[in-house]
Amino acid sequence: MSTWDRFVDTFFNGKVMAKYLPDILSGMVVTIELAVLIVITGLGAGLALALIRSLAIRPLNWLIVFTVDLFRALPPLVIIVLIYFGLPYADLSFSGFVSTWLSLALVLMAFSEEIFWAGITSVHKGQWEASRSTGLSFGQTLMNVVLPQALRLTIPPLTNRTIAITKGTALGTVVAVTEILGEASSAMSNSYNPSPLMMGAAAYLVLFLPVVVLARRLERKFAWKR
Amino acid sequence: MIQTFFNFDIIVASWPIVMAGLLNTVLLSLIVVPLGLFGGLLLALLASIRHPLVRWPLMAWVDFFRAFPPLVLLILLFAGLPFAGLDLGGFACVAIAFFLNTGAYYGEIFRAGIESIPAGQVEAARSTGLGRLQALGYIVLPQAVRNVMPDLLSNTLEVVKLTSLGSVVAVPELLYQARQAQSLTYNPTPIVVAAIIYFLMLWPLVRLLSRLENRALAGRR
Numbered sequence: 200m201s202t203w204d205r206f207v208d209t210f211f212n213g214k215v216m217a218k219y220l221p222d223i224l225s226g227m228v229v230t231i232e233l234a235v236l237i238v239i240t241g242l243g244a245g246l247a248l249a250l251i252r253s254l255a256i257r258p259l260n261w262l263i264v265f266t267v268d269l270f271r272a273l274p275p276l277v278i279i280v281l282i283y284f285g286l287p288y289a290d291l292s293f294s295g296f297v298s299t300w301l302s303l304a305l306v307l308m309a310f311s312e313e314i315f316w317a318g319i320t321s322v323h324k325g326q327w328e329a330s331r332s333t334g335l336s337f338g339q340t341l342m343n344v345v346l347p348q349a350l351r352l353t354i355p356p357l358t359n360r361t362i363a364i365t366k367g368t369a370l371g372t373v374v375a376v377t378e379i380l381g382e383a384s385s386a387m388s389n390s391y392n393p394s395p396l397m398m399g400a401a402a403y404l405v406l407f408l409p410v411v412v413l414a415r416r417l418e419r420k421f422a423w424k425r
Numbered sequence: 426m427i428q429t430f431f432n433f434d435i436i437v438a439s440w441p442i443v444m445a446g447l448l449n450t451v452l453l454s455l456i457v458v459p460l461g462l463f464g465g466l467l468l469a470l471l472a473s474i475r476h477p478l479v480r481w482p483l484m485a486w487v488d489f490f491r492a493f494p495p496l497v498l499l500i501l502l503f504a505g506l507p508f509a510g511l512d513l514g515g516f517a518c519v520a521i522a523f524f525l526n527t528g529a530y531y532g533e534i535f536r537a538g539i540e541s542i543p544a545g546q547v548e549a550a551r552s553t554g555l556g557r558l559q560a561l562g563y564i565v566l567p568q569a570v571r572n573v574m575p576d577l578l579s580n581t582l583e584v585v586k587l588t589s590l591g592s593v594v595a596v597p598e599l600l601y602q603a604r605q606a607q608s609l610t611y612n613p614t615p616i617v618v619a620a621i622i623y624f625l626m627l628w629p630l631v632r633l634l635s636r637l638e639n640r641a642l643a644g645r646r
Contacts, residue, residue, distance in 0.1 A: 209508050268635070272627040274586035276593075277600055277620050284604075285613035288429050317638060362491065363583075369494035373593060380497055384504070393505040400497055407492035415488070 215394040219386040223398045226382030229296075230406065233368045233378060236300050238361060241307025248308065249315035253341065263312070270309035275367050278302040283374040295374035303367050310360045318349035354421040358414040366407060379403060435614040439606035443618055446602025453516075453588045453598055457523040458581055464524050465531025470561075472536045490529035496590055498522045503594045515594035527584050534576045538569030575637040582630050586623075599623065 252263050270278070283298040293301065322345045330340040372381040383399025472483050490498075502518040513521070542565050550560035570577070592601035603619035 206509070210505070268628060268631050269624060271582075271631045271634075272586075272624045273620060274589040274600070274623060276589045277616075277623055280600065280604065281613075281616055281620055284607065285430070285616050288613045289426065313635065313638070320639070366492075366494040369496040372496070380494070380500065384500065387504065393508045396501060396505050400493070400501060403494060403497055404489070404492055407494075408488065411488050411492045 210393055210397055212392055212394040215386075215390050215392045216398055219382075219390065219395045219398065222382045222386050223379065223395065223402055226377060226379040226399070227402050227406065229376065230368050230378040230402075233296065233300060233303075233371065233376070234365045234406075237303045237307060237365060237368070240300075241304040241364070242311050242357075242361070244304065244308040245311030246315050248312040249319060250341070252312070252316055253319055267309040267312050270305050271313070273306075275302055275306050275364070276370050276373065278305065279370055279374055295371060295376040298374050299368065299371035299376055303364055303370075306367075307361065307364045310364065311357060314353045314356050314360065315349070318351075318353040319345060321352055322348050351421055355418040358417055362407065362410055362414060366403075369403070430613055430617050432612055432614045435610050435612050436618055439603075439610060439615045439618070442602050442606045442609075443599070443615055443622070446597060446599040446619070447622055449597055449602075450585075450588055450599040453519065453591060453596070454585045457520060457527065457588065458584055460520060460524045461527030461531050461580075461584055464528025465533075465535050468528060468532030469535030469539055472532070473539055473561075487529045487533055490526050493526070495522060495526045495587060496593065498526055499590055499594060515591065515596040518594055519588070519591045519596055523584065523587070527580065527587070530580050530583075531577070534573050534580060535569065537576070538573035539565055541572045542568050575634060578630065578637070579634050582627060582634065585627065589623075 248263050248267070252260050279298055279302040282293055282302055283295060286293060326344055326348075327340060330344045331337070335343065368376075368378055369380045371378050372384060375381065379399045379402045383395045383402075386395035387393055468483065468487070471479060474480075499518055499522040502513065502522055503515060506513060506518075546564055546568075547560050550564045551557070555563065588598055589600040591598045592604060595601065597605075599619050599622060600616075603615040606615035607613055
């Protein structure tokens with residue numbers, strides 16, 4: 200066997216790949232479920248915190264800023280380990296899936312709150328005053344005047360963060376979540392062959408490359424300079 | 426509750442283990458941040474050659490690493506390469522994976538910085554007799570770096586946080602050591618201590634970033 204043949208036989212072994220393809224596919228489903236849950240809850244919580252912050256209630260705002268700082272400063276893997284391995288000592292056990300979801304949603308919440316808040320404060324004060332003076336209430340001003348402009352500004356930084364944090368679903372493998380990397384790793388140790396890992400790598404590209412390319416386009420469209 | 430999560434005796438007992446981890450996290454950061462910056466600068470300089478044959482592969486390279494989770498890259502190097510007869514060990518794998526991954530991110534930031542400098546400045550610099558590299562080094566880069574300072578800092582924060590991935594491939598950094606101490610003592614205190622150390626270490630940077638970002642926004646109004 201030539202070196203090339205041996206390389207292909209090791210890293211792209213057809214038999215092994217065929218055998219473990221279903222595992223990788225089921226891993227992809229778990230990764231997609233996790234990613235969708237994280238994006239929806241993380242961005243939702245981030246926007247909610249930014250809106251609460253705009254009410255300008257002092258003690259509440261300190262609490263929000265501290266929470267945001269906390270989840271910006273802690274590495275996501277540390278939060279996952281803390282929830283998965285730490286909380287059971289307080290008789291509070293979460294599965295690996297829920298631990299990963301909670302951790303990454305909290306991280307995305309923190310980053311997106313900062314971005315949403317920056318977007319809201321970037322709308323000129325005069326616009327607030329003008330729309331309030333036309334008889335719109337605080338809520339109406341926020342919803343109909345400020346947010347539509349603010350959200351537009353937040354899209355480029357937000358897509359970047361969201362992708363970076365959603366990719367973190369791979370961290371779930373540390374707490375035994377059966378997402379792509381977890382499936383690929385166990386298939387690799389079962390078959391003594393790295394082909395499943397190559398499939399797993401390809402699966403991530405299939406899922407995330409289109410998102411990255413789409414994000415690049417969105418960023419161009421909504422670029423900071425207007 | 427405090428007996429479980431913040432047990433004083435266990436803090437004292439696990440202190441040397443956790444401190445050794447902190448030292449390694451700092452060392453690891455001091456290696457991978459300059460490595461990533463260097464890789465990024467290299468990519469950005471290549472990107473300033475506006476030839477399609479350079480531009481497109483470069484864009485594909487950056488998009489590839491934006492789509493690829495760093496942990497997958499790390500596992501690929503750590504568990505995949507030995508099958509090709511190349512066993513690098515955890516530390517080297519972390520260094521290479523970070524060079525590739527964070528290099529791509531730093532590269533995008535430097536590129537944006539370089540593109541923010543009007544072409545007229547380069548032309549002016551060149552017309553005074555500066556060489557291409559001199560114009561880049563003395564005129565473009567200093568301004569470019571200043572323009573993207575918040576992004577550079579924010580990425581650096583991410584890189585330092587990312588060093589915790591080293592724990593997966595048995596690099597004895599802060600998280601790994603805390604996990605070891607936890608399984609030795611059957612108590613979560615070491616992990617809580619590690620989390621507090623991470624927070625105290627990185628909080629000043631987060632505060633600074635928050636202020637820089639707000640100032641950048643104020644300037645746009």
